[in-house]
Amino acid sequence: MVESADEPTGHAAVRMRDVAAHCGLSESTVSHVLNGTKAVSEPAREKVLRAVRELNYHRDSDARRLACGRSNFLGLIISDIENPFYPGLIKAFETAAVDAGFEVLLCTTNYDPQRTQHAFRKMIENKAPGVAVMTSRVDPQMARYLADHGVASVFLDAGGPGPRQANVRIEYGKGVTAAVNYLHNLGHRDFALVAGPSGRASHVAYRTAVETALAGFGLTLRVVEGANDAATGDPAVERLLTGRRLPTAVLCSNDLAAMSVSRAFFERGFRVPDDVSVVGADDIPFAAVTQPPLTTVRMPRERLGSLASQLLQQMLLEKRETGVEEVLDTELVIRKSTAAARHA
Secondary structure, three states, rough: OOOOOOOOOOOOOOHHHHHHHHHHHOHHHOOOOOOOOOOOOHHHHHHHHHHHHHHHOOOOHHHHHHOOOOOOEEEEEEEOOOOOOHHHHHHHHHHHHOOOEEEEEEEEEOOHHHHHHHHHHHHOOOOOEEEEEOOOOOOHHHHHHHHHHHOEEEEOOOOOOOEEEEEEEEEEEHHHHHHHHHHHHOOOOOEEEEEOOOOOHHHHHHHHHHHHHHHHHHHHHEEEEEOOOOOOOHHHHHHHOOOOOOOOOOOEEHHHHHHHHHHHHHHOOOOOOOOOEEEEEEEEEEEHOOOOOOEEEOOOOOHHHHHHHHHHHHHHHHOOEEEEEEEEEEEEOOOOOOOOOOOO
């Protein structure tokens, strides 16, 4: 058990024993709630957190690290803070962590291997007991690095669970199949995919789902690889225009790319969806307000964030030595960027 060190607050410093007396629980129960060292009933946890707020109690995180060898942080590593996909995920992860008495240490990789290594080292240096790695590409050696240091981890589409390691797998098949079926019913037979970089597992999984769905109709797919960002549209559309004919439907592996592709078509005199239908993926907040509003394959970002936090807590509080794999389904959201094929 670690008590808070005295801190200047304008009043006598509040200690853990004061929190315990205020909520009528033992100091050990308060310690378990605040330090995440043991599962505590929901009513008791709520009493402790309410007392913490009412008394303005502050833990001494450095003292806890010295005494326990671990901090009260849950780490979260993401690719790009500017990507609109991540804010909802971060908010949900933090909410679930704070509700359980944890704090969050956030790092970004910017798709840079060196920054990724730095992020992993920072988690170890800050003695985070658990880390969620919500990036689309992870070096297996870095995953082992966390395990070797006794850190529980949750990965995104990383190939399955293992010792102290859980995995969240995105099932693209359901949403992508619904999108392809919908477009096929609208008369589309000429399909293209603006795919993300082939080295990222999520992009490979999305492409495979599109190809599998089209194969059910005996159709093939023209693939153009892009950066999956707001600059994707111009080079992708230029490559599509060099083909024998323009596809009637273009799927994109995220919404930023889809918006960029729609703009690039517009600037070249083509209308979405009259000349070409465009479908995105993720359903970021901007997808509903772009012009035209974007049809997309929704990936539940908020659910992903809260689930990643919960899986870490299960391994830490329930002391599970082997993680589990959870599967999140995708779904089609139909808006105005898709219509009947121009020849139909």
